[in-house]
Amino acid sequence: MEPAKRKVVQRSPAHTVRRLHLPHLPEAAVEADSSVERDFVLIASLYVGIKSIQHQPFILTLGSGSYTPDFLLQFQDQTKAVVEVKPTSEVPKYEVLFAQAKEKLAQHGMLFIVARDTVLRKDSMAERAMKIRRYAKTLCHFQEQERALELVQQHPTGVSIRKLMQARVTKPTLYYLIAHRRLQADEQLNIEDDAIVSLPKPFPLEASHAVCFARWLDA
Structure with a gap:
């Protein structure tokens, strides 16, 4: 796992990158590379247990090559989740990559979540x-x-x-x-x-905040 010491992905001049300022979260603006990623950030930022959202946090070396996940979420209970945002129609193409990423991240104590557009935009x-x-x-x-x-x-x-x-x-x-x-x-x-x-509800004692978030997104 290689930390992102600089911008991981070089953006195309014709490519629109959305910068989302979240005043209730203490880090810099979060970049979203697509409208689906924007939707994810807006939804995730309202989740009570989230402490920070970081875009393109690191490069992960896998058997099939390198992989840069979309987001790293840190929660109030110190658990972490790596999130890949994808249209549901594209998920099957990355099945092997995502399985490798899930296994590798588990070794670092991180949950891997695929956030689908059909869930983010449902109703x-x-x-x-x-x-x-x-x-x-x-x-x-x-x-x-x-x-x-x-x-x-x-x-x-x-x-x-x-x-x-x-x-x-x-x-x-x-x-x-x-x-x-x-x-x-x-x-x-x-x-x-x-x-x-309601007032923010307490989290179940038996589950981490990251796991509760994954359940919320049906991931």
Whole structure:
């Protein structure tokens, strides 16, 4: 495994690379090499247990040659996952490569995950993640944030966005709190009026954060 001391992949001048700034995560902007990678980053950044997202983190030497994974995720419990983002139609072509990567990364204590476009974009989840992210830099009154958190705290199993709005909490404030992971939407990131939000739920004791994330993505 070779660390990425410089940019791993040289970008083509005609190739669009998206730089995503995630103010609630403490590292530099995350690069996404495609719209599917962008969707993944937007969704993953809302996952409560994630500590950092790094694009093209290293070069992995395998039996079939070298391989540069798309992302390295580090979680609050210190577990790590390497993620390859692919359209579902392309996954079978890389079956051998991914199997080798999974085995090699396991030796380093890392989980290997293939994130498929059909999961990321199912029922418009990526679109909702993009909408939530727009509010990450919104200026929200501190008092309204605290009132929203107090109201949600009174409902251990969660409360609907509609009920919070009736209590004079605005949607931009709720989206801001979800973007900064102080509130948690459901697994599909639903944010309609009837959707339920809650305080961040604790992780199961028997599973690492990386494993829980893989289950969330059906990986």
